[in-house]
Structures are given as structure tokens and as C-alpha cells.
Amino acid sequence: MYAARSLGLGSTPMIGFDADAVHHEFGLGEEEVPVMLLSVGVERQGNWAQKPRRPVADVLDLV
Numbered sequence: 001m002y003a004a005r006s007l008g009l010g011s012t013p014m015i016g017f018d019a020d021a022v023h024h025e026f027g028l029g030e031e032e033v034p035v036m037l038l039s040v041g042v043e044r045q046g047n048w049a050q051k052p053r054r055p056v057a058d059v060l061d062l063v
């Protein structure tokens with residue numbers, strides 16, 4: 001994702017996908033399990049801005 005960003009591209013992770021279909025389409029082996037997809041692409045005109053993020057301290061406690 002950082003590499004995509006450094007090239008001026010946008011990228012987001014996705015875990016909500018049909019793992020069996022991805023496995024089939026990409027001809028993965030029996031011991032290979034797709035766990036995440038990364039979308040990578042050129043930002044379209046009119047794309048909305050990145051959603052706001054809460055400060056890390058609001059959502060994470062380091063113990």
C-alpha cells in the first residue's frame with residue numbers, strides 16, 4: 001500500500017471477499033489461503049476524501 005501510494009495510486013485492504021472464488025480464479029495451491037485483497041488504482045475525479053480517523057490514543061491502549 002505504501003508502494004502504491006508512493007506512485008500516486010490509491011490502495012485499500014479488503015477482507016470481505018469470497019475466498020473460495022479467489023482461490024479458484026488465481027489457481028492457488030491446496031496449502032495457499034487468500035487472507036486479504038488489496039485494491040490498487042488511480043483515483044477517479046470526484047472521489048471522496050479519506051474518512052476522518054480518530055487519534056490512535058482514542059482507540060488503542062498500550063499495555
Ligand SMILES: Cc1cc2nc3c(=O)[nH]c(=O)nc-3n(C[C@H](O)[C@H](O)[C@H](O)COP(=O)(O)O)c2cc1C
Binds near residue numbers: 012017
Ligand atoms: C483489515 C481491513 C479490512 C478491510 N476490509 C474491507 C472490506 O472487506 N470491504 C470494504 O468495503 N472495506 C474494507 N476495509 C475498509 C477499506 O479498506 C477502507 O478503509 C475504506 O474503504 C475507507 O477508506 P478511507 O477511510 O480511506 O476513506 C477494510 C479495512 C481494513 C483495515
